[in-house]
Amino acid sequence: MLEPAIPAPAIPVTEVTAAALRRAFIAGARRVIAARDELNRINVFPVPDGDTGSNLSSTLGHVLQGALSRRSRHIGELLVRIGNDAIDGARGNSGAIMAQFLYGLAEHARNAPALDARTLADAVRRGADSARAALAHPVEGTILSVISAFADALDEAARKHGANPRGGFSSALQRARGALADTPKQMALLQKAGVVDAGAQGFVDWLEGIAEYVDGGPRALRMRGAMPAANEPGAMPAHVHEDVDPARRYCTECLVLGEAIDRAAMQAALTALDIDSLVVAGGATRVRVHGHVGTPQRLFDACAGFGQVEAMKADDMVLQQRSAESPERVAVATDSAADLPAAVAERHGIHIVPVRVSLDGRDYLDRLGLTAGEFYRRMARSEKLPQTSQPPAGDFRRLFEHVLAYQPAAVYVGLSRPLSGTLQAAETAARGFSRPLRVFDSGHASAGQALLAWRAGEMADAGADADAIAAELARLQPLTRTWAMARDISHAVRGGRIPRWAEPLVRFSGLLPIAAIKPDGRLGVTGGLFARKRAPEAFARYVARRARGANGWRLIVGHSDVLDDGQRLLAALRERLPVVEAHLVEVGPAVGAHAGPGTLLVGLQPAPV
Numbered sequence: 001m002l003e004p005a006i007p008a009p010a011i012p013v014t015e016v017t018a019a020a021l022r023r024a025f026i027a028g029a030r031r032v033i034a035a036r037d038e039l040n041r042i043n044v045f046p047v048p049d050g051d052t053g054s055n056l057s058s059t060l061g062h063v064l065q066g067a068l069s070r071r072s073r074h075i076g077e078l079l080v081r082i083g084n085d086a087i088d089g090a091r092g093n094s095g096a097i098m099a100q101f102l103y104g105l106a107e108h109a110r111n112a113p114a115l116d117a118r119t120l121a122d123a124v125r126r127g128a129d130s131a132r133a134a135l136a137h138p139v140e141g142t143i144l145s146v147i148s149a150f151a152d153a154l155d156e157a158a159r160k161h162g163a164n165p166r167g168g169f170s171s172a173l174q175r176a177r178g179a180l181a182d183t184p185k186q187m188a189l190l191q192k193a194g195v196v197d198a199g200a201q202g203f204v205d206w207l208e209g210i211a212e213y214v215d216g217g218p219r220a221l222r223m224r225g226a227m228p229a230a231n232e233p234g235a236m237p238a239h240v241h242e243d244v245d246p247a248r249r250y251c252t253e254c255l256v257l258g259e260a261i262d263r264a265a266m267q268a269a270l271t272a273l274d275i276d277s278l279v280v281a282g283g284a285t286r287v288r289v290h291g292h293v294g295t296p297q298r299l300f301d302a303c304a305g306f307g308q309v310e311a312m313k314a315d316d317m318v319l320q321q322r323s324a325e326s327p328e329r330v331a332v333a334t335d336s337a338a339d340l341p342a343a344v345a346e347r348h349g350i351h352i353v354p355v356r357v358s359l360d361g362r363d364y365l366d367r368l369g370l371t372a373g374e375f376y377r378r379m380a381r382s383e384k385l386p387q388t389s390q391p392p393a394g395d396f397r398r399l400f401e402h403v404l405a406y407q408p409a410a411v412y413v414g415l416s417r418p419l420s421g422t423l424q425a426a427e428t429a430a431r432g433f434s435r436p437l438r439v440f441d442s443g444h445a446s447a448g449q450a451l452l453a454w455r456a457g458e459m460a461d462a463g464a465d466a467d468a469i470a471a472e473l474a475r476l477q478p479l480t481r482t483w484a485m486a487r488d489i490s491h492a493v494r495g496g497r498i499p500r501w502a503e504p505l506v507r508f509s510g511l512l513p514i515a516a517i518k519p520d521g522r523l524g525v526t527g528g529l530f531a532r533k534r535a536p537e538a539f540a541r542y543v544a545r546r547a548r549g550a551n552g553w554r555l556i557v558g559h560s561d562v563l564d565d566g567q568r569l570l571a572a573l574r575e576r577l578p579v580v581e582a583h584l585v586e587v588g589p590a591v592g593a594h595a596g597p598g599t600l601l602v603g604l605q606p607a608p609v
Contacts, residue, residue, distance in 0.1 A: 015114040016165055018075040024213040025082065026068050029060035031209025032202055039202050040405060042195035045142065045187065046093055046277040047244050047251075047292070047317055052198035054401055055092025059099055060206070062089020075114050079106035079123075087282045088255060088311070091398075094199030096253075096290040097131050097143055098206075100281035104130025107283065117165040121158040125151045136271045136278040141186030143199035149179035150207065166214060173207050180204045244321050248276045248292040250314040250368065252299050256287040258307025263287055266306045273298055292317070296368045304362060313395065314354070314368040315402075322349045323406045330460040330469060331403035331410040334453035335391060335422055336366040337590035338413070339446045339558055339601075341583035348457025351403065353395050355422070357589045359386040372586040376561040376597055386593040390422040396429035400437060409436035409466035413453040413473065415590070416443050416521035436466045440473050443521040446591050447556035447603025448482030454554070455605070480605045481547070482517040484591070485529070485539045487562075487598040514542060536565045536600060540572030543602050550606035552580040558587035558601035569600055580607035 016024075032039075032053075039053025066089075067081035083106035086099035105127035112119055128151035132138050153175035157168030183197040184190040190197055256266070266287060267280040275291035282288050287307070293299050296314035303309050323331060326349070333351040334340060345352060354365040357375065360382045364370035370378075379386050396412070403410050412430070414423040423441055430437045440456075442449040452473050459469045512535055516526045531538035547553065555573060559566030563586070570584050587601055 015116050016075070016120065017114050018072045018078045021075055021115070022068055022072065022078060024210045026064065027213035028206040028209035029064050029068065031212070032060050032205045033057045035202070035205045037405070039198045039205070042193075042201065043198040044193045044195060045189055045197060045199075046139075051092060051315075051320070051402060052094050052202060054398075054405075055095040056098060056199070056202040058091040058398075059086060059089055059095035062086070063102075076106075076110040076112045080110050082106060084286065087286050087288045090281060090288040090290070091253065091313075092251070093277050093279055093290055094143055094202060096279040096281045096288050097134060097147075097199065098203065099288060100134040100279070101127040101131040101147055103281065103283060104128075115165065117154075117158045117168050120165050121151070121154040121168065124154050127151070131281075134267075134279050134281040136267060136275075136280070139187070141183040141190060141200075142197050143203050145183065145186065146176050146179045146197075146200040146203050150176040150203075169214065170211070173204075173211055176204050176207055244317050245276065245292070246318060247294050249316055249318045250293055250296050251290075251317050252293050252296040252314045253288070253290045253312070254300055254303055254309050255311040256282075256289060256303045256307040256309055258285065260284050261287055261306050266303065269302050269305070270299065273302060275299060296365065297370060297374070300364070309362065312363070312365050313398070314365060315398070316351070319349055319351055320402060323403045326407055328463070329407060330464065330466050331407045332413070332453065332457045332460050332469075333399060333403070333410065334413045334449065335415055335426075336588055337415045337420070337422065337445055338442075338449040338453055339556070339585050339587045339591070340450040340453055341556065341585050344450070344454050344457070344583065348454070348461055350453055350457045351399055353391045353399060353426075355391060355588070355590055356389045357386060357593065358389070359589075360384070366588050366590070370589075372588045372592070373561070375589050375592060379592070379597075386589060388589050388593050390420055390425050393425045393429040396426045400429055400433060404433055404435045404437065409438070411438045411440060411456050411460070411466050411469050411473075413440050413442050413449060413456050415449060416445055416517065417441050418520065418522045419445055438466050438470045440470055441521070442473075443477050443519075444480060444482050444517050444603075445523070446482060446484075446587055447558050447585075447601055448480045448517055448605075450556055450585075451480050451554055451603050451605040452476060455608070458608070476605060478519065479550075480603070481543075482601070482603050483526075483539075483543055484515045484523075484595065484599055484601045485512055485535070485542075486515075486595055487512060487535060487565075487600075512539075514539070536568035537572045539600055539602070540569055540576060543573065543604070544576035547577055547604055550578075552578045552607040554605045554607045555579050555582040556603040557582065557584050558591065558599075558603075559584070560587055560592045560595060560599040560601075561597040562600070565598075565600055569602070573602070577604075 036053035036057040043052040063082055063085045066085035072078040083103035086102045090096045090099035105123045108123040108126035128147045132144055138144055150172050153172035154168050157171050180196050180200050183200050261284050275293050277292045279290040335353045336355045354368050357364040357366050412426050414426050417423045426439050430439050442452045456469050511528045513525050514527045515523055518524050529538045557570040566584050
């Protein structure tokens with residue numbers, strides 16, 4: 001008889017190569033992305049805004065599309081690219097912490113061609129310490145606790161078991177799982193909700209994906225099946241809304257680029273502003289900042305003292321919570337060019353995507369990063385004309401992903417297509433969603449667009465579906481009117497929007513040009529008035545003569561840094577028209593940057609019966 005073959009002893013793996021690490025990180029990132037909805041479901045800390053899974057997925061997705069999409073022979077070079085991409089693409093509290101962990105890991109291993117057990121353990125320890133240092137107020141029972149447990153176990157394994165990194169990783173993963181299970185014991189909020197910490201779970205999911213590759217090789221790179229949707233009944237804890245601090249309602253982030261950035265000094269400056277959930281992650285040339293604030297511009301201004309501020313965002317967590325609590329209501333959104341009155345937006349829970357403003361050499365978020373009043377004050381001091389640009393498609397995508405994780409459908413009421421690329425950016429972001437998502441061209445700007453968004457929010461509150469809302473908006477679009485009057489056209493002449501020969505003609509004649517949104521969605525001059533001293537009242541007469549066919553009107557009056565004129569215009573319109581509800585707003589940069597201070601604007605729409 002033949003003796004049974006004796007298997008050859010396994011050759012221990014003493015080093016991790018760049019190729020193997022890249023594939024393992026791909027498997028880990030994909031595991032987190034597959035678990036996104038489950039992570040969103042269990043998210044209750046630092047605020048229960050149901051986006052931890054989305055934030056970690058976005059952060060690691062940025063790395064997947066960047067550093068992990070290219071091969072590398074040098075592990076230090078690969079890790080540096082991963083760390084930089086993670087900082088650049090970090091989103092949310094947990095995403096910023098994860099990015100700082102990867103960045104710190106790369107700082108230690110940047111010169112290593114491969115990783116042995118000792119180098120890996122030391123690099124992970126550096127990443128863990130770096131992640132903890134990124135937080136102004138570290139809290140146990142979170143992702144930090146699990147990262148620390150993982151680092152401790154790797155260090156012990158490297159000392160006990162020598163050079164085999166595979167065995168050390170396996171034992172460290174077990175320790176991380178145990179630390180995850182302990183998170184409810186460390187934090188009463190988690191115990192009350194009956195969940196583990198979502199960020200900590202995401203880190204363990206990442207390690208589990210890496211373990212799948214270590215155990216199974218290339219087959220582990222296949223995407224895992226979808227997890228339960230975050231809007232399934234009972235998915236979010238009942239106390240979801242009560243834990244959001246309305247005084248710090250904006251989840252605010254930015255990327256700061258520069259040379260020799262003092263991250264410790266930046267963290268100290270931001271801590272002095274009493275920012276909640278503050279994370280300052282990165283290194284000497286790029287820093288990702290995350291915090292919960294009441295006024296996002298305070299955070300952005302503080303960061304601007306240390307470098308160039310980019311990739312700004314400020315998500316309204318109160319509105320996010322309203323989405324989580326509205327599983328049967330259609331979500332409604334618009335952009336800040338709509339000049340929607342704050343009271344109307346708050347009443348109907350309308351989400352607003354901010355337009356970008358470039359002024360005095362810096363970029364701002366309209367309304368969130370720069371109020372209308374501050375815009376006019378800074379514009380008066382600036383030598384250069386301000387510029388506006390459409391929100392990037394990613395801003396719309398982030399909003400759509402959030403609301404459609406909880407709500408059955410969404411309607412976005414956009415700025416007129418001929419006036420901006422904003423609508424196209426929203427259309428790009430809207431592709432690929434399984435739930436109904438309507439991108440509606442308002443055919444208007446400012447007050448007219450705001451009136452249509454107002455009606456959409458009102459119908460959503462009444463329980464209308466997305467198709468019914470879109471049909472009503474299509475009916476109202478031609479009945480909605482938008483006019484604007486400029487007292488001074490010199491600003492528009494400087495910007496090249498009105499020919500220079502028109503300025504002396506208007507100045508000497510006293511003619512006040514009036515523009516209107518035309519049926520094709522374009523803005524054009526439709527008339528003029530000779531009324532310098534009582535221009536608001538003359539403008540009201542002009543509008544009232546053209547407002548026919550309704551028993552009652554909804555009215556929005558806008559002004560560009562001329563509050564008294566705006567109040568006079570509103571009062572005069574109330575005298576001449578049957579106004580059901582009216583609002584006075586200070587219009588933002590979408591109008592002010594082009595028309596300049598002193599502009600008055602009127603939007604009219606037949607009131608619902």
